Amino acid sequence: MGAYGVLRIIDGLDGSRGPGPAWTAGHLCFLGGIAFFVRGFGMMRAWAGRNRLATVGLWTGTAGAVAVAVQFLIDLAVGFVSADHGAMQELFARIQAIPGVLPAFYDFGPLLFFVGQLILVAQLAVRRILKPWAPVLVLIDTTLPFADKDLIPLGAALLLVSFAPLYRRRPATHQPIGTSLAA
Numbered sequence: 001m002g003a004y005g006v007l008r009i010i011d012g013l014d015g016s017r018g019p020g021p022a023w024t025a026g027h028l029c030f031l032g033g034i035a036f037f038v039r040g041f042g043m044m045r046a047w048a049g050r051n052r053l054a055t056v057g058l059w060t061g062t063a064g065a066v067a068v069a070v071q072f073l074i075d076l077a078v079g080f081v082s083a084d085h086g087a088m089q090e091l092f093a094r095i096q097a098i099p100g101v102l103p104a105f106y107d108f109g110p111l112l113f114f115v116g117q118l119i120l121v122a123q124l125a126v127r128r129i130l131k132p133w134a135p136v137l138v139l140i141d142t143t144l145p146f147a148d149k150d151l152i153p154l155g156a157a158l159l160l161v162s163f164a165p166l167y168r169r170r171p172a173t174h175q176p177i178g179t180s181l182a183a
C-alpha cells in the first residue's frame with residue numbers, strides 16, 4: 001500500500017495521474033497489498049478466536065477487498081486503453097455512469113474493507129495481541145486519504161506500526177493426520 005502511495009505521488013509530478021508506468025506499477029502494488037490483506041484477515045480472525053464478530057470482520061473486510069480490487073482492475077484497464085489523461089477521464093465517466101458501479105466499487109463497497117479491518121484490529125487489541133492504540137492508528141490510516149491522497153504512504157507506515165506485533169506471530173502449525181500432539 002505504501003508503494004502505491006509513493007508511486008501515486010511520483011505519477012502526479014507532471015500534473016496529472018495516468019496512464020503510464022507509475023500508474024500501472026502503483027495499481028499492481030495496491031492489488032498485491034489487497035491480496036496480502038485478505039490472507040491477513042483470515043489469520044487475524046483465527047487469532048481473535050474465530051468468534052462471530054471476528055467472522056463478520058473477515059467477511060466484511062474481504063467483501064471490501066473485492067470491491068477495492070475491482071476498482072483497481074478498472075483503473076488498470078482504463079490506463080491500458082487510454083492514450084492520455086483526458087481519454088482516461090472520459091472512459092472513467094462512462095464506466096462510472098453504469099448503474100451500481102459507483103456505489104459498489106468506488107463509494108461504499110471499498111469502505112467495507114476498512115470496517116472489516118477495524119473490527120479485526122479492535123478484537124486483537126482487546127485480546128492484547130495488538131497494542132491498545134492499534135485501532136486508533138488503523139482508523140487514522142483509513143481517514144488520511146479523505147484529507148489528501150498524498151498521505152497514503154503515511155497511512156501505510158501507521159499500519160506497519162499497528163501490525164508490528166503480528167509480524168512476530170506464527171500461524172499455528174497443523175499436525176499431519178495420524179500423529180499425536182504428545183509425540
